[in-house]
Amino acid sequence: MKIENMSIVDLAVNLSDYLRKNGIETVLSGGACVTIYTENKYMSYDLDFVLLSFVNQKKIEKILLNIGFHITGKYFKHEETPYFVEFLSPPLSVGEEPVKEISEIIKEDKVLKLLSPTDCVKDRLAAYYFWDDRQSLDQAILVCKNNPVNLKEVKRWSKNENMEDKFRLFQSRLR
Numbered sequence: 570m571k572i573e574n575m576s577i578v579d580l581a582v583n584l585s586d587y588l589r590k591n592g593i594e595t596v597l598s599g600g601a602c603v604t605i606y607t608e609n610k611y612m613s614y615d616l617d618f619v620l621l622s623f624v625n626q627k628k629i630e631k632i633l634l635n636i637g638f639h640i641t642g643k644y645f646k647h648e649e650t651p652y653f654v655e656f657l658s659p660p661l662s663v664g665e666e667p668v669k670e671i672s673e674i675i676k677e678d679k680v681l682k683l684l685s686p687t688d689c690v691k692d693r694l695a696a697y698y699f700w701d702d703r704q705s706l707d708q709a710i711l712v713c714k715n716n717p718v719n720l721k722e723v724k725r726w727s728k729n730e731n732m733e734d735k736f737r738l739f740q741s742r743l744r
Contacts, residue, residue: 570583570587570636572636572637572647572649572650573649573650575650577601577604577605577613577614577616577652578605578674578676578681579676580650580652581597581601581605581616581674581681581683582674582676582679582680582681583679584616584618584654585597585618585679585680585681585682586679586680586681587632587636588618588632589680591632593620593624593628593629593632594620594621594622594682595618595619595620595621595682596618596619596621596661596668596671596682596683596684597616597617597618597619597681597682597683597684598617598618598619598657598661598683598684598689598692599613599615599616599617599692600613600615600617600708601613601615601616601617601683602683602684602689602692602712603689603693603708603711603712605674605683606686606689606711606712606715606716607708607711607712607715608715610711611707611708611711614651614652614653615644615652615653615654615655616652616653616654616655617655617657618654618655618656618657619656619657619658619659619661620656620657620658620659621659621661622659623658623659624656626656629645629656630645633645633654637649638654641653643655663684663688663691663692663695663726664691664695664699664726664729664730665729665730666726666729668684668685668688669688670685670687670688671683671684671685672684672685672686686712686713686716686717686718687718687719687722687723689709689712690709690712690713690718690723691723691726693705693706693708693709693712694706694709694723694727694732694735694736694739695730697709697735697739698727698730698732698735706738706739706742709739710739710742710743713743714743720740723736724736724740727739
């Protein structure tokens, strides 16, 4: 796999496909989804893959070592790209709820599973709600402005997370 000069989307698609062929199912989440959904208006350099089932870290290391990645702390790096990769433990969830809808990007015969725009917004709002990360609030707004997002679902989820006040601020900034 030639990694040099790959965009974040191409790297995510190729890594996801390579992992799947080696028995590891993942879903992309976090800032990389924001980068994809905003067409690079926000730029993330990390690819957060949520594992759909438990996978031993040594198995992941071995598989990625075969294509030139090395582990640095909790991240995987490759000398041909500025992006770094992290694997998050299952279950795939946003806040206290499991993710219900997974989107896909298909390039050639390769598939990337990623959070839907609505769950991407929830993911970013979770960072804002629980850690007061204002940059994540801005990212949620960017995703909403560039994609169809089910705001009724985001409102319902926010209520279940006991974050109605912060949701109202998000809603007012969105207008």
